[in-house]
Amino acid sequence: METRQADDVKSPEAALREEQDYVSRVYDRLDRERAEAERTLREGPASTGGGGVFQARLERAVATDEAARHLDRLTGVERGLCFGRIDHRADGDGRGDTFYIGRIGLRDEHREPLLIDWRATAARPFYTATPTSPGTLARRRHLHLRLREVVRLDDEVFDLDGLTAADQSTIVGEAALLATLRRGRTGRMSDVVATIQEEQDQVIRAGLPGVLVVQGGPGTGKTVAALHRAAYLLYTHRDVLERRGVLVVGPNATFLRYIEQVLPGLGETDVALATVGELFPGVRATAAESPEIAVLKGDLRMASLVDAAVRDRQRAPEEGVEVESDGMDLRVDPATTLEIRDRARALRAPHNRQRRLFVHEMLQALAVNRAEQYDQMTDEPLQEILDSGNVPQWLQELLDEAEEQPLLDGAELKLAKEALWQEPAVRETIDGLWPELTPQQLLTDLFGDPEALRRVGPEAGLSPAEQAALVRPAGTEWTVSDVPLLDEAAELLGALDDSAERARRRAVEREREAEELYAREVIQSTGIEQTGIPEIDQLDVRELAERHVEDALELAERQHDDGLRLTTAQRAASDREWAYGHVIVDEAQELSEMAWRTVMRKVPTRSLTVVGDIAQTGNPAGARSWGQMLDRYVSGRWREQRLMVNYRTPAAIMKVAADVLATVAPDQIPPEPVRDDGPPPVAVRLPAGRITAELPDLVAAELAEIETGGAGEGRLAVIASGAAHGAVRAALPGAEAGATPEALDSPVVVLTAEESKGLEFDSVIVVDPHGVLAESPRGGQDLYVAITRATRRLTVVHHDELPALLSAIA
Numbered sequence: 155m156e157t158r159q160a161d162d163v164k165s166p167e168a169a170l171r172e173e174q175d176y177v178s179r180v181y182d183r184l185d186r187e188r189a190e191a192e193r194t195l196r197e198g199p200a201s202t203g204g205g206g207v208f209q210a211r212l213e214r215a216v217a218t219d220e221a222a223r224h225l226d227r228l229t230g231v232e233r234g235l236c237f238g239r240i241d242h243r244a245d246g247d248g249r250g251d252t253f254y255i256g257r258i259g260l261r262d263e264h265r266e267p268l269l270i271d272w273r274a275t276a277a278r279p280f281y282t283a284t285p286t287s288p289g290t291l292a293r294r295r296h297l298h299l300r301l302r303e304v305v306r307l308d309d310e311v312f313d314l315d316g317l318t319a320a321d322q323s324t325i326v327g328e329a330a331l332l333a334t335l336r337r338g339r340t341g342r343m344s345d346v347v348a349t350i351q352e353e354q355d356q357v358i359r360a361g362l363p364g365v366l367v368v369q370g371g372p373g374t375g376k377t378v379a380a381l382h383r384a385a386y387l388l389y390t391h392r393d394v395l396e397r398r399g400v401l402v403v404g405p406n407a408t409f410l411r412y413i414e415q416v417l418p419g420l421g422e423t424d425v426a427l428a429t430v431g432e433l434f435p436g437v438r439a440t441a442a443e444s445p446e447i448a449v450l451k452g453d454l455r456m457a458s459l460v461d462a463a464v465r466d467r468q469r470a471p472e473e474g475v476e477v478e479s480d481g482m483d484l485r486v487d488p489a490t491t492l493e494i495r496d497r498a499r500a501l502r503a504p505h506n507r508q509r510r511l512f513v514h515e516m517l518q519a520l521a522v523n524r525a526e527q528y529d530q531m532t533d534e535p536l537q538e539i540l541d542s543g544n545v546p547q548w549l550q551e552l553l554d555e556a557e558e559q560p561l562l563d564g565a566e567l568k569l570a571k572e573a574l575w576q577e578p579a580v581r582e583t584i585d586g587l588w589p590e591l592t593p594q595q596l597l598t599d600l601f602g603d604p605e606a607l608r609r610v611g612p613e614a615g616l617s618p619a620e621q622a623a624l625v626r627p628a629g630t631e632w633t634v635s636d637v638p639l640l641d642e643a644a645e646l647l648g649a650l651d652d653s654a655e656r657a658r659r660r661a662v663e664r665e666r667e668a669e670e671l672y673a674r675e676v677i678q679s680t681g682i683e684q685t686g687i688p689e690i691d692q693l694d695v696r697e698l699a700e701r702h703v704e705d706a707l708e709l710a711e712r713q714h715d716d717g718l719r720l721t722t723a724q725r726a727a728s729d730r731e732w733a734y735g736h737v738i739v740d741e742a743q744e745l746s747e748m749a750w751r752t753v754m755r756k757v758p759t760r761s762l763t764v765v766g767d768i769a770q771t772g773n774p775a776g777a778r779s780w781g782q783m784l785d786r787y788v789s790g791r792w793r794e795q796r797l798m799v800n801y802r803t804p805a806a807i808m809k810v811a812a813d814v815l816a817t818v819a820p821d822q823i824p825p826e827p828v829r830d831d832g833p834p835p836v837a838v839r840l841p842a843g844r845i846t847a848e849l850p851d852l853v854a855a856e857l858a859e860i861e862t863g864g865a866g867e868g869r870l871a872v873i874a875s876g877a878a879h880g881a882v883r884a885a886l887p888g889a890e891a892g893a894t895p896e897a898l899d900s901p902v903v904v905l906t907a908e909e910s911k912g913l914e915f916d917s918v919i920v921v922d923p924h925g926v927l928a929e930s931p932r933g934g935q936d937l938y939v940a941i942t943r944a945t946r947r948l949t950v951v952h953h954d955e956l957p958a959l960l961s962a963i964a
């Protein structure tokens with residue numbers, strides 16, 4: 155913290171120099187902290203000198219992990235480390251507090267704050283002060299850095315008199331926000347930590363519990379605010395969230411790549427990012443279904459269908475069970491078969507666990523049947539004696555005694571069951587009645603078998619046409635719509651027996667934690683780490699402590715060897731049942747009802763940020779309202795915050811977008827653009843067959859415009875209807891096409907409206923607006939999305955009349 159003096163008047167250059175000195179100090183500090191973290195990683199933590207040999211060894215492993223995380227954090231914040239300064243009003247004696255705001259907090263060698271973390275309470279006025287309610291701020295200053303050099307300052311003065319004469323003389327710059335917005339696009343989202351606006355600040359700092367819906371039109375900063383919220387929540391609730399993790403769900407892999415740099419730049423490296431297609435570990439679905447099937451598979455009736463499909467695999471044949479074993483036909487009668495199945499079903503456990511009971515009881519019934527049959531065979535000569543009526547006394551007594559004994563005692567039964575289980579025919583029969591199933595197997599079998607769909611479909615309320623529509627050959631690639639069904643199936647089926655491996659790993663982890671804790675407690679309670687001198691009466695305790703420390707270290711090493719020392723995000727991503735501390739869903743309007751079930755399972759505490767725009771819903775199975783998706787889980791307990799300002803699209807383009815919005819979602823208010831720069835949008839009419847010939851020149855001209863338009867860098871997207879896609883791709887062979895990882899790095903990319911969701915480009919060329927409109931399942935959302943991707947220039951290429959809702963372009 156600085157305290158300003160009423161110093162001499164300074165020139166703007168002097169102000170720049172002064173800020174440079176300060177910023178250099180901040181970077182020096184960062185370098186020192188990095189060096190320290192690197193040293194800890196290399197050599198282990200510095201000795202505390204307390205003679206705690208056990209403690210030191212134990213803590214080495216923990217400290218090394220912590221140092222690696224810390225180093226990641228320090229590396230991520232290099233760019234624009236310090237971006238702001240706030241000057242509180244000078245009080246009576248001419249002094250006022252100054253704070254420098256940055257991506258992380260740093261203290262100088264005397265532990266005095268050098269840089270305030272943007273998420274700290276002391277940084278809040280930087281984001282909330284406005285000319286009408288500046289609070290105690292006299293000035294907010296933005297520092298623009300190129301690498302480590304301060305190149306420009308932007309001031310907003312709230313109270314000129316609150317500044318010292320020297321500070322008054324150094325007021326400089328243009329509004330930082332507009333300068334940031336005019337920058338060319340790089341293909342990657344940047345953080346906006348230096349220019350967060352008040353309405354966004356409220357989203358970012360809203361409390362952790364409950365469901366917060368952030369509804370806003372295109373370009374209102376929903377995504378960027380949600381990512382800053384993730385960083386803020388991790389900072390404010392680090393104890394809970396670092397352990398449980400934060401998950402960000404986005405619409406596709408390209409989008410996740412587009413945003414992946416934002417959080418590391420804010421000092422957070424351990425957040426899991428996933429698409430809906432990746433929410434089931436082991437499957438990475440990217441393929442989409444036809445709109446009709448997407449609607450059907452997104453429908454809640456699918457939960458009933460999966461449930462019915464699981465129950466369909468738990469059979470009790472009407473004729474009972476018969477299996478050949480050792481030349482003998484073993485039988486379980488229909489009533490017993492039904493009883494065994496129902497008893498297994500009544501167990502409150504998933505299918506694969508219920509199966510254990512089913513297998514045991516079925517083996518038992520077969521074993522008893524075998525014993526009965528043996529009994530009968532050995533009874534045949536006896537029967538003759540009995541039939542003769544001439545039964546000696548001793549035999550009668552033996553028979554009476556045997557009557558009271560079970561056929562097999564416990565040990566015999568166990569052996570008999572084990573022997574039966576080793577027989578392939580028995581195993582096959584039982585597997586056929588109640589198989590052990592993976593979710594993949596269940597769904598592959600179901601969708602590959604029209605007869606099975608006809609059997610279970612009616613239970614889920616599916617019409618014959620819907621049942622038939624779901625049929626597909628085994629081996630078909632998993633689609634994004636399948637993933638919630640796989641998750642649903644996993645819930646009902648439970649883990650296979652390889653879950654033992656996972657359980658072992660969890661147990662190792664728990665054991666290690668318990669050992670660590672115990673060793674620590676012993677060491678602390680005996681005080682041996684202070685003295686380091688083994689005294690006779692402490693010997694037992696010391697040995698005890700030593701043993702536990704050894705155990706803890708051994709476990710830690712084993713864990714390391716097993717690759718268990720993963721980050722929270724990595725561990726969470728590989729565990730389907732992981733319960734996250736907070737989940738952020740972006741482009742949340744696209745999630746189907748079934749996808750919401752999957753998401754909600756991942757966050758049992760219902761601590762969510764739901765970000766989206768109902769007017770942009772492209773998925774026909776997506777949301778028509780937030781209540782439709784959320785009330786089922788948090789009825790009436792979700793709160794909505796609206797973002798109303800568009801930071802992306804200039805006013806002239808938004809005027810066109812507003813017309814489209816009025817048609818597709820008349821109840822939605824278009825966001826207010828802050829940008830008023832850039833040329834008006836243009837319509838180019840080309841005969842249908844001329845696209846291939848003309849488009850390359852058009853693209854080249856646009857590229858030249860955005861490159862010379864001041865920003866240096868720039869990206870262009872051609873967003874085409876499905877019908878025109880082939881021709882456009884053929885016309886632009888050098889461009890990347892589709893939502894691929896390379897798409898973001900290419901100066902020109904060809905996309906569908908769906909693929910462009912969430913992204914932005916300096917220049918957008920929409921080809922075949924009629925086609926885009928016709929293909930949009932909800933009539934125009936896709937066109938609205940396409941138009942609002944532009945940050946500077948919009949061109950619409952059409953071959954017949956321009957659609958009426960784009961008439962503002964003419």
Ligand SMILES: Nc1ncnc2c1ncn2[C@@H]1O[C@H](COP(=O)(O)OP(=O)(O)OP(=O)(O)O)[C@@H](O)[C@H]1O
Pocket residue numbers: 331334335344345346349350351354370371372373374375376377378379767801802911912913914942
């Ligand atoms: N406070 C801000 N300062 C600077 N730039 C901002 C700010 N808020 C948003 N932006 C910029 O505006 C653009 C749009 O933001 P973002 O992608 O988060 O919007 P969105 O609401 O998610 O849009 P869409 O619904 O179209 O996906 C981004 O380039 C973002 O960096």
